[in-house]
Amino acid sequence: MLVNFFPSQNGNPTQSSIPYTGSPLLLCWADARLFVKNAWSLVGIIHPWNQWLCGDLDELYPSVPNLICLALHGLLIVLQLAFLTSLPFLVVFPVATVAMYIAGVLVLNFAVCWLLNGSESSMESTVDLGSDRTRFKDERWIYLNGVSVGKHWLKGNLNRLALTFRRPITGIHNRTYGIIFDLIQCIIERNFIYPTMDIRNSYALIKDFVLSEGHTKIVLILHSQGGIEGGLILDWLLSEIPHDVIHKLEIYTFGSAANHFNNPHRHSTYMRLSQSSTVTSHNTTAVHHIEHYASDGDFVARWGVLSFATMRNRYMGRIFVRSGMGHLLNQHYLNAMFPLDKNKRVCEDNSFMDAEVSFTSDGAAEKARDEVFETLLHNGNGGVSAIVEDTCSPVEPVSLSRAESILAAELTRKKPKVKDFSRLWEYRNGGIPDDQRWSSF
Numbered sequence: 001m002l003v004n005f006f007p008s009q010n011g012n013p014t015q016s017s018i019p020y021t022g023s024p025l026l027l028c029w030a031d032a033r034l035f036v037k038n039a040w041s042l043v044g045i046i047h048p049w050n051q052w053l054c055g056d057l058d059e060l061y062p063s064v065p066n067l068i069c070l071a072l073h074g075l076l077i078v079l080q081l082a083f084l085t086s087l088p089f090l091v092v093f094p095v096a097t098v099a100m101y102i103a104g105v106l107v108l109n110f111a112v113c114w115l116l117n118g119s120e121s122s123m124e125s126t127v128d129l130g131s132d133r134t135r136f137k138d139e140r141w142i143y144l145n146g147v148s149v150g151k152h153w154l155k156g157n158l159n160r161l162a163l164t165f166r167r168p169i170t171g172i173h174n175r176t177y178g179i180i181f182d183l184i185q186c187i188i189e190r191n192f193i194y195p196t197m198d199i200r201n202s203y204a205l206i207k208d209f210v211l212s213e214g215h216t217k218i219v220l221i222l223h224s225q226g227g228i229e230g231g232l233i234l235d236w237l238l239s240e241i242p243h244d245v246i247h248k249l250e251i252y253t254f255g256s257a258a259n260h261f262n263n264p265h266r267h268s269t270y271m272r273l274s275q276s277s278t279v280t281s282h283n284t285t286a287v288h289h290i291e292h293y294a295s296d297g298d299f300v301a302r303w304g305v306l307s308f309a310t311m312r313n314r315y316m317g318r319i320f321v322r323s324g325m326g327h328l329l330n331q332h333y334l335n336a337m338f339p340l341d342k343n344k345r346v347c348e349d350n351s352f353m354d355a356e357v358s359f360t361s362d363g364a365a366e367k368a369r370d371e372v373f374e375t376l377l378h379n380g381n382g383g384v385s386a387i388v389e390d391t392c393s394p395v396e397p398v399s400l401s402r403a404e405s406i407l408a409a410e411l412t413r414k415k416p417k418v419k420d421f422s423r424l425w426e427y428r429n430g431g432i433p434d435d436q437r438w439s440s441f
Helices: 024-037 039-045 064-092 095-117 130-134 151-165 179-191 197-211 225-240 268-276 299-303 329-337 364-370 372-377 402-413 424-430
Strands: 002-006 122-124 139-144 169-172 217-223 249-254 289-295 318-322
Touching: 024 039, 024 179, 024 299, 039 299, 064 095, 064 151, 064 179, 095 151, 122 151, 139 151, 139 197, 139 225, 151 169, 151 329, 151 424, 169 197, 179 225, 197 217, 197 225, 217 225, 225 249, 249 329, 289 329
Parallel strands: 139 169, 139 217, 217 249, 249 289, 289 318
Antiparallel strands: 002 318, 122 169
16 A cells, blocks of 8 residues: 655745635635535545444444434534524514524524533543653643544543553543534634634643743644644744744644644745755754644545645645545544554554555546545545655654664665654654654655
């Protein structure tokens, strides 16, 4: 299997386009067209639905709490569709009647959502990490969830991430208002660049963590709508906090729905060097490292990162594209990219991280669409495809010992694998990336 890979854009301001700074109405129209264009991949949001590699941590596993969440979401879908369908017919009723009707629907919607969300605005992972829980006191790992996630699924996400990276995870709850209303909220957030209260509360908390002198590294993990909110939070951080402080921040997204991701160079000299060289050092940008992970059959990823990263836009960060379907964080992304063994440790060998990467983008998008039915038959796993725009190998360390020279020579004789490009992979099972090696790319 080959994996699609996009290197980070170099951040040339002349290539910062109209998309996310243009007319909100035109952006909404473009989003509608993008929705229709990628509608074939809607089935890829929840498929495969019956692969439960982590048991009750998987969102669609038939446990009682999961079934309750699914039932409540089903109720919200029916309620919201009926409400939106009824709106044109309200013109024949008195204003007072219309106001009471709308208020009643919103109160009922809020009551159901309260059952899903609870009252907590943030949560902590609760799995037992043993001695690993206190090993990384100078780090802070933060997770911002996507659409339709209530308190139960948020807790599952946090515990799955904690098992994957063997670190405590703080979750900032992006509260759900039902899948359809969440989608409307996504459109408002990314096209009107409007920070909702969830974004404002998240920004205040993340800003405190970044400014804390007790933390030398802040790792922000974003999923789905969390990518939109994280991108807006990053915009605010870049405008208020010195870039040498933001440099302690690292960002990793899964199935991001964002339409932009800024990460300017810290000095104009760095920007000129990046434009004249095929190798861009992440040490020259404000955020230390950004990586995006997506599946080419995931509608949300196609509506977000996979469309906007290839446009004339500012979408910074490396992009890894898995050939397959599924949008749920635990059941689809983490199980495919960071699978756990029976001891709840990340498997050192898996089909995604061991996959080879190649350097061509010809026909990849069309291939994913044409093979959608074949992908469905293969439990969400797609065929062979690859995209790597940068032919320079980023696996060569800055300075090589004899052993490292042998390893580098080995890598030049064979195609590099996903794990050679992925910094997030090096955090698995409580690992620590080699910053000297990563400072070169």
